[in-house]
Each structure stands twice: as C-alpha cells, then as structure tokens.
Amino acid sequence: MRLDLDGVTVEAAGARLVDDVRLTVPDGAFVGLVGPNGSGKSTLLRCVYRALRPDAGAVLLDGDDVHAMPPRAVARVLAALPQESSAEFDFTVTEVVAMGRLPHRDRTARSDREICARAMTATGVAHLADRGFLSLSGGEKQRVLIARALAQQPKVLVLDEPTNHLDIAHQLEVLSLVRASGLGVLAALHDLNLAAAHCDLLHVIAGGRIVATGAPHDVLRPELLAEVFGVHAHPLRHPVTGAVQLLFDLLPTAL
Structure with missing residues (x-):
C-alpha cells in the first residue's frame, strides 16, 4: 500500500x-x-x-x-506508534497487545491469540504477558506498543x-x-x-x-548537517554493512 x-x-x-x-x-x-x-x-x-x-x-x-x-x-x-503514549488503567501486556486486533471484524479468539503471541515473541515481550503495563520500564512499554502495532497487521x-x-x-x-x-x-x-x-x-x-x-x-x-543540525559531521562507512555512519563535533564558534 x-x-x-x-x-x-x-x-x-x-x-x-x-x-x-x-x-x-x-x-x-x-x-x-x-x-x-x-x-x-x-x-x-x-x-x-x-x-x-x-x-x-x-x-x-x-x-x-x-x-x-x-x-x-x-x-x-495503518498503525501508529506516537512519541508519547499513556495508559490510565493497568492493563496486562497481553491485553494491551490484543487492542491491536480491535479494527478487524473477521477476527476470532484463537486467531487473535496466535497473532498477538507472534507479535509479542517478535518484540521480545512474551515473558511479560501477565505483567501490568504500568509496572514496566520505559523500554519494555515501548516494545509492547510496537507489538500492539504489529498485531494490528x-x-x-x-x-x-x-x-x-x-x-x-x-x-x-x-x-x-x-x-x-x-x-x-x-x-x-x-x-x-x-x-x-x-x-x-x-x-x-x-x-x-x-x-x-x-x-x-x-x-x-557534512554541509547539510552543519546547516540543519548545527554540528560538524565526519562520515564513515560501516565496516560490515557499508552504510554511512557519522561522528559529530560541535561547530567552532566565531570569536
């Protein structure tokens, strides 16, 4: 799409x-x-x-x-993960991920469980299934929310x-x-x-x-990054992937 x-x-x-x-x-x-x-x-x-x-x-x-x-x-x-997400109620991780299935009218309980389980395994949160969402660390919450987005298919x-x-x-x-x-x-x-x-x-x-x-x-x-971000960038190549990687210094200030 x-x-x-x-x-x-x-x-x-x-x-x-x-x-x-x-x-x-x-x-x-x-x-x-x-x-x-x-x-x-x-x-x-x-x-x-x-x-x-x-x-x-x-x-x-x-x-x-x-x-x-x-x-x-x-x-x-379309699924979205906003920068800031909040929860007022302490749903379990399983319940939060299952919310991703709500838009789908053709869902069944079994298919929902299977899809959510795959999403939780893929994002490394399956072991948190019964934990309350509010008890999680910031990183754990983020991975749960990504699992919810993936469960939305x-x-x-x-x-x-x-x-x-x-x-x-x-x-x-x-x-x-x-x-x-x-x-x-x-x-x-x-x-x-x-x-x-x-x-x-x-x-x-x-x-x-x-x-x-x-x-x-x-x-x-480097010239664009200096203009937009105000930093001096030093481009390198990743030794394995060849992707561009950057080291940064502050731009020198005028005296």
Missing part, C-alpha cells in the same frame, strides 16, 4: 508548523524523517495517523484521503521516535524487525546513524519544510 503526503500544511497561532510537505512511502519501503527538535516531524506524523487534520493538503492511502475514510477502515491498514506503519527508551540492542532489534516486516514505514528518527542503517530513503525537515531527500549516503552530507 502506498502512502502519499500531498502538500500537507499545518498552522497554529499564526505560525506555519508544517509547510507544503510532499513525500511518498512506496509499498514496502522504510522512509525516515530526520530533523532537529521542533522541525515539524511529529506534527506531520500526527496528520498521517489522523490525530491532527492538516490546514491544507491531503494524506492519501492508495489515493484515498485518510481524513475522509471511516476510522475503522484506516485502522485496518497493518499495511503501513507510522512510527514517531520508535527507539525512545530502548537500549542499543533493542534499538537494533526493533528497527531490523520493522524493516524485515515488508510494510511501508514512515518513521521519525532522531538518531542519524540508526536512520542511515535502516532507511531506504530519508527526508530532512527543517522549519516545517523538507530541505533534502534521497538515499542516506546522499543526504547525510
């Missing part, structure tokens, strides 16, 4: 938070959004998963405007900083799992090295606008 953002614009209090953003996530591609804090990444993703309606433009799934589609129809094909995943709270091993495991899922993925990532290692395509966003698009090795150039 193809996801298109066609001229998405968001304004608030007279400020343009997202400005005429156009991008495509082809079926099965892992597309990353990178940019400094406050650049508009989360606002843009909120438009995609219907938490926010854009002031102009459209978000399209195979040509259909998500904001004109019934919520259940969207939930059957979407065609498109929208992830806002999915590696928040995860240790390095689980960061690599989760992104490798997402990449191997075959789903179309649009993810905001703050770690440029993780983005370079896992994304097929990167969009750099600054001031609400996309300022660069391309393969990671084409986009993560």
